[in-house]
Amino acid sequence: MEQGFFRVVSRAGFLDLLRRFPAVDAQRLPISRAFGRVLAEDVAAPEDLPLADRSCMDGFAVRAADLFGAGEGSPVQLARVADVAVEAFPEFTLAPGQCAWIPTGGCLPAGADAVIMVEFSEALAAGTVEMRKAVAPGENVMRRGEDAKSGEPALRAGTRLRAQEIGLLAALGVTEAAVSARPRAVILSTGDEVRPVEARIGPGQVRDVNSHALSCLIEEAGGEPKARGIVADELDALVAAIKAALAESDLVLLSGGSSVGVRDLTMQALGRFPDSEVLAHGVAMSPGKPTILARVGGKPFLGLPGQIASAQVVMLVLGRPLVRHLCGDRAAFDELLRPMRRAELSRNLASKHGREDYVRVRLESRPGRPPLAVPVLGKSGLLRTLLDCQGLIAVPADLEGLYAGSEVDVWLI
Amino acid sequence: MEQGFFRVVSRAGFLDLLRRFPAVDAQRLPISRAFGRVLAEDVAAPEDLPLADRSCMDGFAVRAADLFGAGEGSPVQLARVADVAVEAFPEFTLAPGQCAWIPTGGCLPAGADAVIMVEFSEALAAGTVEMRKAVAPGENVMRRGEDAKSGEPALRAGTRLRAQEIGLLAALGVTEAAVSARPRAVILSTGDEVRPVEARIGPGQVRDVNSHALSCLIEEAGGEPKARGIVADELDALVAAIKAALAESDLVLLSGGSSVGVRDLTMQALGRFPDSEVLAHGVAMSPGKPTILARVGGKPFLGLPGQIASAQVVMLVLGRPLVRHLCGDRAAFDELLRPMRRAELSRNLASKHGREDYVRVRLESRPGRPPLAVPVLGKSGLLRTLLDCQGLIAVPADLEGLYAGSEVDVWLI
Numbered sequence: 001m002e003q004g005f006f007r008v009v010s011r012a013g014f015l016d017l018l019r020r021f022p023a024v025d026a027q028r029l030p031i032s033r034a035f036g037r038v039l040a041e042d043v044a045a046p047e048d049l050p051l052a053d054r055s056c057m058d059g060f061a062v063r064a065a066d067l068f069g070a071g072e073g074s075p076v077q078l079a080r081v082a083d084v085a086v087e088a089f090p091e092f093t094l095a096p097g098q099c100a101w102i103p104t105g106g107c108l109p110a111g112a113d114a115v116i117m118v119e120f121s122e123a124l125a126a127g128t129v130e131m132r133k134a135v136a137p138g139e140n141v142m143r144r145g146e147d148a149k150s151g152e153p154a155l156r157a158g159t160r161l162r163a164q165e166i167g168l169l170a171a172l173g174v175t176e177a178a179v180s181a182r183p184r185a186v187i188l189s190t191g192d193e194v195r196p197v198e199a200r201i202g203p204g205q206v207r208d209v210n211s212h213a214l215s216c217l218i219e220e221a222g223g224e225p226k227a228r229g230i231v232a233d234e235l236d237a238l239v240a241a242i243k244a245a246l247a248e249s250d251l252v253l254l255s256g257g258s259s260v261g262v263r264d265l266t267m268q269a270l271g272r273f274p275d276s277e278v279l280a281h282g283v284a285m286s287p288g289k290p291t292i293l294a295r296v297g298g299k300p301f302l303g304l305p306g307q308i309a310s311a312q313v314v315m316l317v318l319g320r321p322l323v324r325h326l327c328g329d330r331a332a333f334d335e336l337l338r339p340m341r342r343a344e345l346s347r348n349l350a351s352k353h354g355r356e357d358y359v360r361v362r363l364e365s366r367p368g369r370p371p372l373a374v375p376v377l378g379k380s381g382l383l384r385t386l387l388d389c390q391g392l393i394a395v396p397a398d399l400e401g402l403y404a405g406s407e408v409d410v411w412l413i
Numbered sequence: 414m415e416q417g418f419f420r421v422v423s424r425a426g427f428l429d430l431l432r433r434f435p436a437v438d439a440q441r442l443p444i445s446r447a448f449g450r451v452l453a454e455d456v457a458a459p460e461d462l463p464l465a466d467r468s469c470m471d472g473f474a475v476r477a478a479d480l481f482g483a484g485e486g487s488p489v490q491l492a493r494v495a496d497v498a499v500e501a502f503p504e505f506t507l508a509p510g511q512c513a514w515i516p517t518g519g520c521l522p523a524g525a526d527a528v529i530m531v532e533f534s535e536a537l538a539a540g541t542v543e544m545r546k547a548v549a550p551g552e553n554v555m556r557r558g559e560d561a562k563s564g565e566p567a568l569r570a571g572t573r574l575r576a577q578e579i580g581l582l583a584a585l586g587v588t589e590a591a592v593s594a595r596p597r598a599v600i601l602s603t604g605d606e607v608r609p610v611e612a613r614i615g616p617g618q619v620r621d622v623n624s625h626a627l628s629c630l631i632e633e634a635g636g637e638p639k640a641r642g643i644v645a646d647e648l649d650a651l652v653a654a655i656k657a658a659l660a661e662s663d664l665v666l667l668s669g670g671s672s673v674g675v676r677d678l679t680m681q682a683l684g685r686f687p688d689s690e691v692l693a694h695g696v697a698m699s700p701g702k703p704t705i706l707a708r709v710g711g712k713p714f715l716g717l718p719g720q721i722a723s724a725q726v727v728m729l730v731l732g733r734p735l736v737r738h739l740c741g742d743r744a745a746f747d748e749l750l751r752p753m754r755r756a757e758l759s760r761n762l763a764s765k766h767g768r769e770d771y772v773r774v775r776l777e778s779r780p781g782r783p784p785l786a787v788p789v790l791g792k793s794g795l796l797r798t799l800l801d802c803q804g805l806i807a808v809p810a811d812l813e814g815l816y817a818g819s820e821v822d823v824w825l826i
Contacts, residue, residue, distance in 0.1 A: 031610070031625060032625065032628065032640075035628070035629040035632060035633075036629075049796075050619070050794075051614065051615070051616045051618075052616035052617070054794065056792045056793050056794045085617075086604070086605060086606045086617070087605045087606035087617050087618060088617045089615060089616045089617040103674075104794070105604075105606060105619065105794065106617075107616055107617050140792070141792075142792050142794050142795055146792075146795060146797065147795050147796050147797050155800075162629070162826075163626040163627075163629035163630050163633070163725060164626060164721070164725065164796060164799035164800055165800065166625050166626055166628075166629050167622040167623070167625055167626035167721050167796060167799070168622075168796050168800060169625075170610045170620055170621065170622045170624075170625040170626070171619065171620050171622045171796060172620075173610060173611070173612070173613075173614070173620055175610055175611055191499070191518075192498075192499060192500040193499045193500035193518060197444075197583045197586060197588055198586070198588055199586070200586075201464065201586070202464070202502060203464045203465035203502045203520055204465070204498075204499070204500050204501045204502040204519075204520050205464075205500060206463070206518065206584065207583055207584050207585075207586055208583065209580040209581075209583045209584045210580070211583075212444060212445065212579050212580055212582075212583040213576040213577060213579055213580035213583070214576075215445065215448075215579075216448040216575070216576035216579050217576050219448060220448075220576070227445075261516075306517075308577070308580050312576060312577065336754065336776050336778050336784055336803075337754075337803065337825060338754075339752025339753070339754075339825055340752070340753055340754050340755065341749065341750075341751075341752075341753050342753065342755045342822060363749050365749050371749055379469045379553070379554075379555050379559075380469050381463075381467065381469045381517070381518065381555050382555055382559060382560050383462075383560050383577060383580060383581050383584060384559065384560050386577035386580070387568075387577055387578065387581060390749075390750065409755060412750060412752055413575075
């Protein structure tokens with residue numbers, strides 16, 4: 001293993017390193033259980049969708065050419081020769097001068113190429129309908145195959161399945177799909193003062209907050225958390241715990257692994273694995289600076305700050321994209337989809353040039369104006385600052401701060 | 414039942430009606446399974462958090478009064494009398510003129526009231542440390558009980574449990590909590606042309622997209638979807654299906670229940686229940702105008718548009734707040750927490766005065782500028798417009814449109 005030097009990278013550089021890891025294995029799931037998963041393969045449409053030209057409106061199926069020049073002052077009369085039922089395919093052909101009532105979703109009869117909305121028609125006596133508007137060919141018609149064409153890819157590998165993608169699969173009669181498994185993330189906590197949540201503790205001890213909070217963040221990112229408890233701050237114990245973690249996971253998180261004492265121990269422990277490489281030992285962001293990224297046995301290993309507030313920022317900024325990337329999500333690093341809220345900064349914020357600063361803020365709504373983003377400052381070890389905040393402001397590395405009154409984008413967390 | 418009149422309400426009015434429904438029952442869950450749930454009761458802290466005054470930094474525990482006036486040009490020398498171990502409570506008392514090494518998280522010895530960062534100190538010979546900065550009492554110290562005080566509420570009923578709230582419960586040794594159950598939502602589809610996803614279909618038929626897509630949206634909102642398939646467009650069948658749905662749910666969704674034909678049938682079916690009341694029959698938004706809200710047997714009933722694009726907007730704008738409200742979430746109607754992205758509108762958008770318009774948009778990122786929001790227009794029955802979009806723009810009811818180049822907030826979906 002390369003060792004003995006510090007490789008501090010930018011946040012963008014860190015994210016680039018994450019791209020080196022391959023996606024986890026795929027599994028086949030029924031679509032009722034695939035919501036939020038990422039497609040592992042292209043899905044070809046087994047048939048056209050829709051299966052026939054269908055109406056988008058309640059109205060009349062017509063031949064567009066018949067209504068050329070029609071308008072309020074120059075209505076055109078057509079013979080109403082049939083009514084299409086929504087569930088039945090019409091067996092007749094529409095001849096010139098004819099129209100047929102058609103409901104939303106009804107199939108167009110042969111000969112018809114457009115639908116005129118019922119609002120622009122008036123029924124006259126004896127099966128005649130007056131049309132008061134021209135329509136273009138194809139108007140108000142969903143064309144056969146317009147959503148998906150038989151044999152062509154309807155959805156691409158790497159697509160995260162939202163409600164609408166699940167809906168498309170249902171529409172195509174695709175009842176199961178190959179999706180990525182949820183990446184299994186083993187979470188290890190370190191710290192001689194850290195005790196399990198169930199334990200009674202003395203004043204020198206704290207309970208294992210991070211295993212629980214990080215499990216939530218892994219779950220939210222689409223992974224499967226496996227909290228494996230507390231490891232003693234001791235080399236052999238740490239090596240054994242990492243080895244066991246690698247055997248049952250796609251990703252290992254060591255919480256506290258970047259604190260001053262444990263960091264050295266972590267580096268030593270990683271050095272015990274012949275196929276390990278430290279990719280980053282520090283990232284130019286705050287909080288989160290001492291984060292470690294290594295590859296061990298081909299798998300990613302993240303050493304996270306022990307302070308939960310710092311660990312949470314690292315998970316959001318670096319850990320979540322990693323989990324999504326391991327899912328094969330092609331939008332894993334797309335910051336366009338971060339949930340943001342525009343707000344006005346309530347006070348000046350100083351920031352150190354050369355690193356990205358993430359500042360916790362509380363949002364206060366104000367009628368008729370953008371909400372106010374109020375920085376939640378406080379001692380770094382307290383949970384209170386996390387509880388009181390709704391989002392983060394990122395102060396870019398090339399700025400030395402932001403002024404009160406600035407418009408900021410708050411990342412909702 | 415009141416019947417025979419149309420009660421069209423504004424979107425805000427509709428949301429107000431939703432507040433009438435009570436929250437679902439609570440259940441006790443281990444905190445490892447409570448992520449995303451809503452607290453049903455206040456949680457009192459069983460002990461102080463932290464249990465003692467603890468250091469936020471690596472440095473020296475001092476008596477702040479000793480460093481009064483200290484600075485680069487006027488350092489103060491203190492006797493280093495002990496080292497505090499992070500996991501052990503220090504048994505000694507710090508006397509005037511003394512200091513003790515303390516790691517992050519270590520407990521302050523009696524007598525000490527502040528911590529000076531190691532960066533502002535220099536070790537001299539013979540157990541003497543020179544301090545080059547004054548500190549205020551309490552500086553760099555987490556006070557006993559600063560996160561939570563024994564016996565006082567640490568978290569309030571109605572709070573949704575994010576990672577940090579789960580972390581707080583863990584820190585307090587609270588291993589389980591009373592949270593709201595996931596509201597059970599039965600989803601019924603109507604339409605004689607609608608067939609199950611597994612079915613082979615003819616050109617006059619479509620598969621049951623909505624049961625699947627709505628299940629995803631219910632799940633995302635925090636509910637438990639129960640898709641119960643397709644109901645024939647026939648009064649007795651609909652009454653029986655609604656009755657069965659009410660028996661196993663906290664919320665009934667009828668998809669297609671607001672389409673022209675089914676709407677009347679739905680109103681008739683609701684009329685068969687003696688304890689039913691139609692609260693809204695139409696809402697001033699588009700899509701979604703013909704949405705029905707009723708109370709049947711004390712439970713909410715939502716009649717949703719049959720077009721999935723419309724049903725999805727209604728679920729996001731009205732259905733999701735309802736599910737969250739049924740969870741007892743006190744932020745159920747808080748629009749401040751909607752995930753938004755600021756963008757620039759690519760083209761003029763016309764909108765009808767007097768109703769809120771929700772327009773689907775695709776986001777295109779542009780280096781150094783806000784992303785472009787490109788409206789995805791298309792025929793209303795197609796799924797393609799939903800697949801191609803990442804968000805919605807809401808055009809307020811009092812505007813007649815938005816100009817190209819306007820700054821807009823895109824609601825990410």
